[in-house]
Structure formats: structure tokens, C-alpha cells
Amino acid sequence: MNIKDFRIHFNSKLSDLYPKTEIDAFFFRVVEHELGLSLMDVFTKNELEISEEKLQNLHLILSKLQQEEPIQYILGETSFYGFTFKVNSNVLIPRPETEELVEWIINSVNNSNNKVSILDIGTGSGCIAISLEKSIPSSNVYAIDISEKAIEMAKNNAILNNAFVTFIQNDILNEYKLEKSFDVIVSNPPYVRELEKKEIKNNVLNNEPHLALFVEDNNPLIFYSRIADVAKDQLNENGLLFFEINQYLGKETKEMLLEKGFKNIELKKDLFGNDRMIKATL
Structure with missing residues (x-):
């Protein structure tokens, strides 16, 4: 089977599940990852025959997409703020909105000539902490997560990106204090209420860790309130809190x-x- 024929097959199998633009994005990403082909190659080399071994891999990926598994988990990696991050079902998939948060933090502190100490609470894949460490030359970054498996993933991502971040496994809802203070505390904690589950797509609802997504309807700000208290205790004067x-x-x-x-x-x-x-100053 050549590239052109596989693309027709790929589209036909997914057309009832995803919009065409998303299917196209999946296809280009898959052939780049599995075949090493660029977007231009897809159009200029569409008669290229796919080997049986590679075709088996492509069909396996296609079957997982039909089961609505996220493409990032299928391929085992994603891009965030220009860096590559390994991901699996133990961590949330980094999203474009979070890149905007990272950009906001960088723009808020990069005019400082002093060393900037940063704490990321609920780090998951480590995407926020690692991107900040790589983008702010004077940064000293710590990151916390309740999940041992998430911390393991974040450590691997730090090695992958040659970043120096101190990772700590801890439940922020428990009484806990680091023996240092920070200029910036940032968190992207669980914030989707149970009542909002109906708005969540199946590929997220059935695959991404609920521990990192959902909060009870009757106390949706539980993490924000607790982290704000931590920030009051551990932020330096005029320190910044980002959520x-x-x-x-x-x-x-x-x-x-x-x-x-x-x-x-x-x-x-x-x-x-x-x-x-949101950004706030102590």
C-alpha cells in the first residue's frame, strides 16, 4: 500500500469520529512519527510504498485512534512550548492554553537580573516547570506532584530536555512546607467540576487521569484555596502567584x-x- 492509498483508508476509518481537519492533523503527525515524512513529502511522495512492518504499525495506531485514544498517548510524546515531552496515561496531555500561561510567567519575570526561584504545584509531565527552567536563564525550579508515576515521567522529561528541576512527591492538600521561599508559584491544578463531565470529549474522559482533572461540585476551588495559603507562607515579598x-x-x-x-x-x-x-501579587 502506498501513502496515497493509506491516507484514503485512514480517512474512511475515522470520518465518523473526528472532523476532517483533525483527521488530517492525525495523519500528518503519524506519518512524520512513523515514516519520517514531512508535510511536503506526503504530497510529493504519495506513491511511495509502505513496508509491511511500517504498515502494521500504522494500522495499530489507526485502530487505537478508532478507540478514541489520544494521539499523544499513542505516539508517547507531544510538543509543548517548543520542547518535546514524553506522555502516557499517568499525566495530563499538555495543552495550548497552558503554553500561554508559561509565556505570561516568562514575560513577567524575565526582566529581572536576579535569580528567580519557582515552584510548580501539580507538575504532571513537568511541562510547566521544565519550560520555565529552559526559558528563564536565572531560574531555580522546584516541582511537586502527588503521583509517583507522574514524578517519574517528569524526571524523565527533564533529562530529555536537559533541564535542572528538583521534583518532590507530595500531596499539597496535606500540611507541608518546603524549607525555602519562592519568587513565583504556579499551578494548573484539577479544576473540572463533576457537573462539567458532559462537556468533556471521550478521548479525554476515557483516557486522561481523573485525579488531575476533576474536583467535587461543592468545593471546586479546594486546590486553589490551599495553594493560595501555601503561597502566602512561601512567596517572597512581591512574589507572584499564577493559576x-x-x-x-x-x-x-x-x-x-x-x-x-x-x-x-x-x-x-x-x-x-x-x-x-490569573496572576496575583503577595
Whole structure:
């Protein structure tokens, strides 16, 4: 089977599950990963015959896509802020909105000539912590996660990207204190309420770790409130707290931070126009 014929087959098998633009994105990503072909190659070498071994791999990937497994988990990696990160079902798949949060942090601290100490709470794959360490030359980065498997993945990603991050396994909801203070604390904690599950696509709902996604409806800011308390105790004077937030709870998150004594609170929309991140100063 050649590239052209496989693409026709690929599209026909996925057309009932995904929009065409998404299928095309899957196809280009898969052939690049498995066959080493660029986008241009797909069009200029579409008569190229695929070996039986490679064809078996492609059919296996296609079958997993038909089962609505995320392409990032199938291929075992994804790109975030220009870096490559290994991912599996133990960690959330990094998203473009979180890249915007990273960009905001970098722009907020990169004019400092001093060493910047950063704490990432709920690090998952380590995408925030590692991207900040790589992008802020004067940074000293720590990262916490409750999951031992997530910490293992994050450590591997730090090695992959030649980043120097101190990883700590801990449940932030328990009483815990690092024996140091920070200039920046950032977190993208669980924030999807149970009532919002109906809005979540099957490929996310059935594959990504619920521990990192969902909170109870009756206490949706549980992590934000606790992390804000940690920040009050461990941020340096004029230190910055950054959150990725639930788009429906921007007002409530801002009010909670005000009540805890934070100032200069700024709510920011993501590229889709949703309230998605917040910055506050101690």
C-alpha cells in the first residue's frame, strides 16, 4: 500500500469520529512519527510504498485512534512550548492554553537580573516547570506532584530536555512546607467540576487521569484555596502567584484571592476567549 492509498483508508476509518481537519492533523503527525515524512513529502511522495512492518504499525495506531485514544498517548510524546515531552496515561496531555500561561510567567519575570526561584504545584509531565527552567536563564525550579508515576515521567522529561528541576512527591492538600521561599508559584491544578463531565470529549474522559482533572461540585476551588495559603507562607515579598483556572470560575477565583490578601489580581483570557489564567501579587 502506498501513502496515497493509506491516507484514503485512514480517512474512511475515522470520518465518523473526528472532523476532517483533525483527521488530517492525525495523519500528518503519524506519518512524520512513523515514516519520517514531512508535510511536503506526503504530497510529493504519495506513491511511495509502505513496508509491511511500517504498515502494521500504522494500522495499530489507526485502530487505537478508532478507540478514541489520544494521539499523544499513542505516539508517547507531544510538543509543548517548543520542547518535546514524553506522555502516557499517568499525566495530563499538555495543552495550548497552558503554553500561554508559561509565556505570561516568562514575560513577567524575565526582566529581572536576579535569580528567580519557582515552584510548580501539580507538575504532571513537568511541562510547566521544565519550560520555565529552559526559558528563564536565572531560574531555580522546584516541582511537586502527588503521583509517583507522574514524578517519574517528569524526571524523565527533564533529562530529555536537559533541564535542572528538583521534583518532590507530595500531596499539597496535606500540611507541608518546603524549607525555602519562592519568587513565583504556579499551578494548573484539577479544576473540572463533576457537573462539567458532559462537556468533556471521550478521548479525554476515557483516557486522561481523573485525579488531575476533576474536583467535587461543592468545593471546586479546594486546590486553589490551599495553594493560595501555601503561597502566602512561601512567596517572597512581591512574589507572584499564577493559576490556570476553570473558565466558569474566574470571578470566584479572583474573589478568593482578594479575601486572602493578594493584590494586583489580573484575570486573563486564553486564545479561545475563555477566562483561563490569573496572576496575583503577595
